[in-house]
Structure formats: C-alpha cells, structure tokens
Amino acid sequence: MKQFVIALAIGGALAGQPAGAQVPLRYDLGAGIGFPSSPGIANQYWGAGYTLSAGVRWRLNSRWSIGTDLGFARFDWQEPDGPQPTVPPAPGGAPPAGGALHVIPILMAGEFALSEWSNTRPFVSAHLGYVRVRTGDVESFSTVAPATLPPHPESDAVGIGFGLGVRTLLTSTADLVVDVGWRMAFAKPDRIAWVPARIAVRF
Numbered sequence: 001m002k003q004f005v006i007a008l009a010i011g012g013a014l015a016g017q018p019a020g021a022q023v024p025l026r027y028d029l030g031a032g033i034g035f036p037s038s039p040g041i042a043n044q045y046w047g048a049g050y051t052l053s054a055g056v057r058w059r060l061n062s063r064w065s066i067g068t069d070l071g072f073a074r075f076d077w078q079e080p081d082g083p084q085p086t087v088p089p090a091p092g093g094a095p096p097a098g099g100a101l102h103v104i105p106i107l108m109a110g111e112f113a114l115s116e117w118s119n120t121r122p123f124v125s126a127h128l129g130y131v132r133v134r135t136g137d138v139e140s141f142s143t144v145a146p147a148t149l150p151p152h153p154e155s156d157a158v159g160i161g162f163g164l165g166v167r168t169l170l171t172s173t174a175d176l177v178v179d180v181g182w183r184m185a186f187a188k189p190d191r192i193a194w195v196p197a198r199i200a201v202r203f
Contacts, residue, residue, distance in 0.1 A: 024059035030200025040191035049075035065111040075101040099136025119169040131159035131185035155187035
C-alpha cells in the first residue's frame with residue numbers, strides 16, 4: 001500500500017506540470033474475472049472469482065511504459081477432488097469449511113507495445129512487487145487435528161507476473177485496455193498463483 005500511495009503522489013505532482021513539460025502520465029481502472037492457477041495450491045482448493053485494479057503509467061516513449069498497480073482478487077472455496085481426510089464434525093454438525101482466498105498485489109509494471117503507431121496496440125507486460133495473501137475464517141475447534149483443517153495461507157510475499165493485452169483508442173484522452181495475465185506470490189505454506197482477465201479504461 002505504501003508503494004502505491006508514493007506512486008500516486010509522484011503521479012499527481014507530475015500531472016500538475018505545464019503541458020510543455022511533456023509528462024505522459026496515465027491512470028488505469030479495471031475489473032474482471034480471475035482463475036486460480038498452478039504452481040501451488042490455489043487451483044486445488046479455490047474456484048473462479050473477481051479482480052479489481054487501479055494503477056498509474058508513465059509513457060517513456062512510443063513503445064515503453066512503466067508504472068505501479070494496486071489490485072484485489074477474491075476466490076471462493078471449493079471442495080477439492082478425490083478422497084479427503086475424515087474430519088470430526090463441528091458443534092453445528094458440519095466439518096470445518098475453508099474460507100475465501102483474498103489476494104492484494106502491489107506490483108511495479110513494465111509494458112512494451114508490439115506496434116508503434118496504430119490506434120490499436122497489442123502489448124506485453126512484466127510485473128514485480130509485493131502480494132498480501134489472506135483467507136476468510138476457517139472454522140476450527142479443539143477436536144480437529146491441524147493436519148485435517150482446510151488450507152488457510154496467510155502471508156506477505158514477493159510477487160511476479162506477466163501479461164498480454166491490447167489497447168484501443170476510445171477518445172483523444174482515453175484508451176480501452178483488455179488483457180490477461182499470470183501472477184504468482186511466493187506465499188507460505190505454498191505458492192499462490194492466479195490468472196486475471198480484465199477490461200480497463202486508461203485515461
């Protein structure tokens with residue numbers, strides 16, 4: 001969160017410069033769907049969910065941009081396939097249930113446009129930064145062995161990722177962005193990976 005606030009503060013200062021300064025600053029707001037992926041345990045225990053994102057971009061030249069992104073993703077618990085350990089019932093009569101997976105990435109980003117002068121530009125991106133991984137409440141009680149509880153990763157971790165997308169000119173000041181990517185957090189006790197697909201407006 002601190003990185004994102006600093007990035008926005010710098011962006012605001014740059015935006016206040018006169019037009020002659022030629023500071024190419026853009027803001028990015030998006031939403032979409034996400035799918036738990038491998039490696040790691042995410043796609044074994046959680047299903048599809050939604051993603052939200054906000055960010056800033058500085059255009060270095062006609063092809064290269066750098067920036068910072070703040071995101072949020074939520075994935076609902078799903079029962080894994082195959083036989084599971086026998087877990088004693090909770091006082092209410094049901095076994096312990098896993099909680100939703102929450103992921104908050106704060107990532108530096110680099111983008112490279114694959115074409116230079118078209119109004120519709122495909123691009124590739126790379127990402128590196130911090131990811132906060134949390135899960136919803138996991139119901140537990142003293143009669144349940146820890147080994148039989150559903151996984152509940154809680155970690156602050158390094159995150160990486162890459163993406164592929166396209167930017168299309170909407171107006172003289174706004175672009176429509178459609179992209180899909182892959183992200184991974186080196187969380188504990190195991191890695192958490194997911195695939196975000198989103199639609200965004202860059203202005």
